[in-house]
Amino acid sequence: MMNDNSDIDEYYDVVIVGAGPAGIGVGILLQKLGIEHVILEKTSIGESFKKWPVETRFISPSFTGNFFKMPDLNAITPGTSPAFSLLTEHPTGEDYVEYLEALAKYYDLPIKTEVCVNTVQKNADSFVLATSKGEYKSTYVIWAAGEYQYPNKDTFEGAHLCTHYSEVDSFAELEGDEHIVIGAYESGFDAMVSLIRARKIVTLLDDADYLNLVKSDSSYSLAPFTRDRIEYVADLYDYYTETKVTSVDFIDGSYIVKTANDHTFTSPQKPINCTGFASSLTLVKDSFEFKNDYPLLNDFDESTKTKNLFLVGPQVKHKNALFCFIYKYRQRFAIVAEKIAKRMKVPAKTIEKELKEYKDNNFYLTDLSCCDDECTC
Numbered sequence: 001m002m003n004d005n006s007d008i009d010e011y012y013d014v015v016i017v018g019a020g021p022a023g024i025g026v027g028i029l030l031q032k033l034g035i036e037h038v039i040l041e042k043t044s045i046g047e048s049f050k051k052w053p054v055e056t057r058f059i060s061p062s063f064t065g066n067f068f069k070m071p072d073l074n075a076i077t078p079g080t081s082p083a084f085s086l087l088t089e090h091p092t093g094e095d096y097v098e099y100l101e102a103l104a105k106y107y108d109l110p111i112k113t114e115v116c117v118n119t120v121q122k123n124a125d126s127f128v129l130a131t132s133k134g135e136y137k138s139t140y141v142i143w144a145a146g147e148y149q150y151p152n153k154d155t156f157e158g159a160h161l162c163t164h165y166s167e168v169d170s171f172a173e174l175e176g177d178e179h180i181v182i183g184a185y186e187s188g189f190d191a192m193v194s195l196i197r198a199r200k201i202v203t204l205l206d207d208a209d210y211l212n213l214v215k216s217d218s219s220y221s222l223a224p225f226t227r228d229r230i231e232y233v234a235d236l237y238d239y240y241t242e243t244k245v246t247s248v249d250f251i252d253g254s255y256i257v258k259t260a261n262d263h264t265f266t267s268p269q270k271p272i273n274c275t276g277f278a279s280s281l282t283l284v285k286d287s288f289e290f291k292n293d294y295p296l297l298n299d300f301d302e303s304t305k306t307k308n309l310f311l312v313g314p315q316v317k318h319k320n321a322l323f324c325f326i327y328k329y330r331q332r333f334a335i336v337a338e339k340i341a342k343r344m345k346v347p348a349k350t351i352e353k354e355l356k357e358y359k360d361n362n363f364y365l366t367d368l369s370c371c372d373d374e375c376t377c
């Protein structure tokens with residue numbers, strides 16, 4: 001790994017922004033294809049996972065299915081398995097950082113840490129990336145800066161008065177014994193379970209009825225791991241469905257939470273906002289076209305607006321197929337890497353050889369119609 005910044009202003013074929021699972025996953029494939037690149041990381045490898053609350057664990061299970069061509073759901077290469085290296089089914093954020101660091105070291109990835117990309121500009125055929133350490137230039141940019149460090153603090157009036165899920169270090173360590181949790185999808189239920197395990201009293205406000213919504217795609221329905229944990233704490237929390245928060249105020253030492261269905265809740269503690277993330281794409285929003293908050297991408301996950309700017313990670317969406325889990329978006333690393341390799345005229349034999357393992361192990365998804373069906377049972 002590289003950490004000095006002495007070569008700023010050098011020209012790279014590819015700059016990857018972000019050293020999380022998406023950036024590292026696609027970087028490994030570029031390395032295998034012999035494509036010169038650099039990975040610019042704002043802080044350190046797997047930083048978003050370092051920022052997870054200590055209680056949070058992966059909801060998608062890790063299991064060593066690799067030998068039977070069913071790679072561990074949380075693996076970012078076909079040949080590795082967090083279950084094998086971490087010896088746990090539901091890794092913590094810190095566990096997963098260990099996995100990412102091991103891969104970065106093994107593949108000797110060119111990662112520069114402590115380099116924050118502030119803007120990306122396209123000039124004729126090249127990109128100029130303005131960073132905290134000066135300018136970088138490249139022919140291709142792969143955006144992999146994720147969502148977690150870009151919380152959405154705009155979902156209701158006074159949201160800035162709340163503690164966002166991503167700002168919690170530990171639910172057990174939060175001050176006070178009673179908490180209002182706003183938003184009841186994965187992070188809201190996760191917050192609720194962790195608070196109850198810490199013997200706190202929880203009121204959970206759900207703008208829909210996520211507990212009763214069952215879909216066969218994990219992007220649209222609570223995961224089994226979450227449901228198991230909820231069942232364990234059933235009846236220990238107050239749960240309000242169809243209760244959309246409209247505002248939070250702070251008056252005379254109390255937080256006042258108002259909802260669209262005319263409920264008012266009060267608490268001396270800051271409510272916990274679990275309504276989601278704004279995404280790092282806010283930094284490069286002018287380089288993409290958007291529809292319903294998702295960036296428009298062509299068949300190779302390239303911006304429809306800016307040629308040679310690619311997106312990897314959980315913000316990738318094609319029609320109803322939302323690639324928000326690792327086991328989903330890892331299937332697009334090879335699509336992006338292959339497109340760049342072809343444009344750079346990497347020999348076809350090299351591309352075929354390096355992509356074979358990805359294609360053989362469900363790490364290469366081109367037919368997106370697969371993602372529209374419900375399970376039969």
Ligand SMILES: Cc1cc2nc3c(=O)[nH]c(=O)nc-3n(C[C@H](O)[C@H](O)[C@H](O)COP(=O)(O)OP(=O)(O)OC[C@H]3O[C@@H](n4cnc5c(N)ncnc54)[C@H](O)[C@@H]3O)c2cc1C
Nearest residue numbers: 018020021022042047048058059060117145146313325326
């Ligand atoms: C509570 C919770 C539980 C989850 N559980 C699961 C799960 O069980 N399974 C699963 O598949 N997914 C899960 N996810 C989603 C998972 O976190 C994401 O899939 C994953 O983090 C996305 O990886 P990424 O590399 O795109 O983004 P990140 O992991 O956020 O990595 C982005 C990297 O880019 C860096 N960066 C950001 N901005 C810049 C910048 N401007 N310049 C340079 N670098 C920058 C960051 O520091 C970070 O290291 C969960 C998410 C949450 C919030």
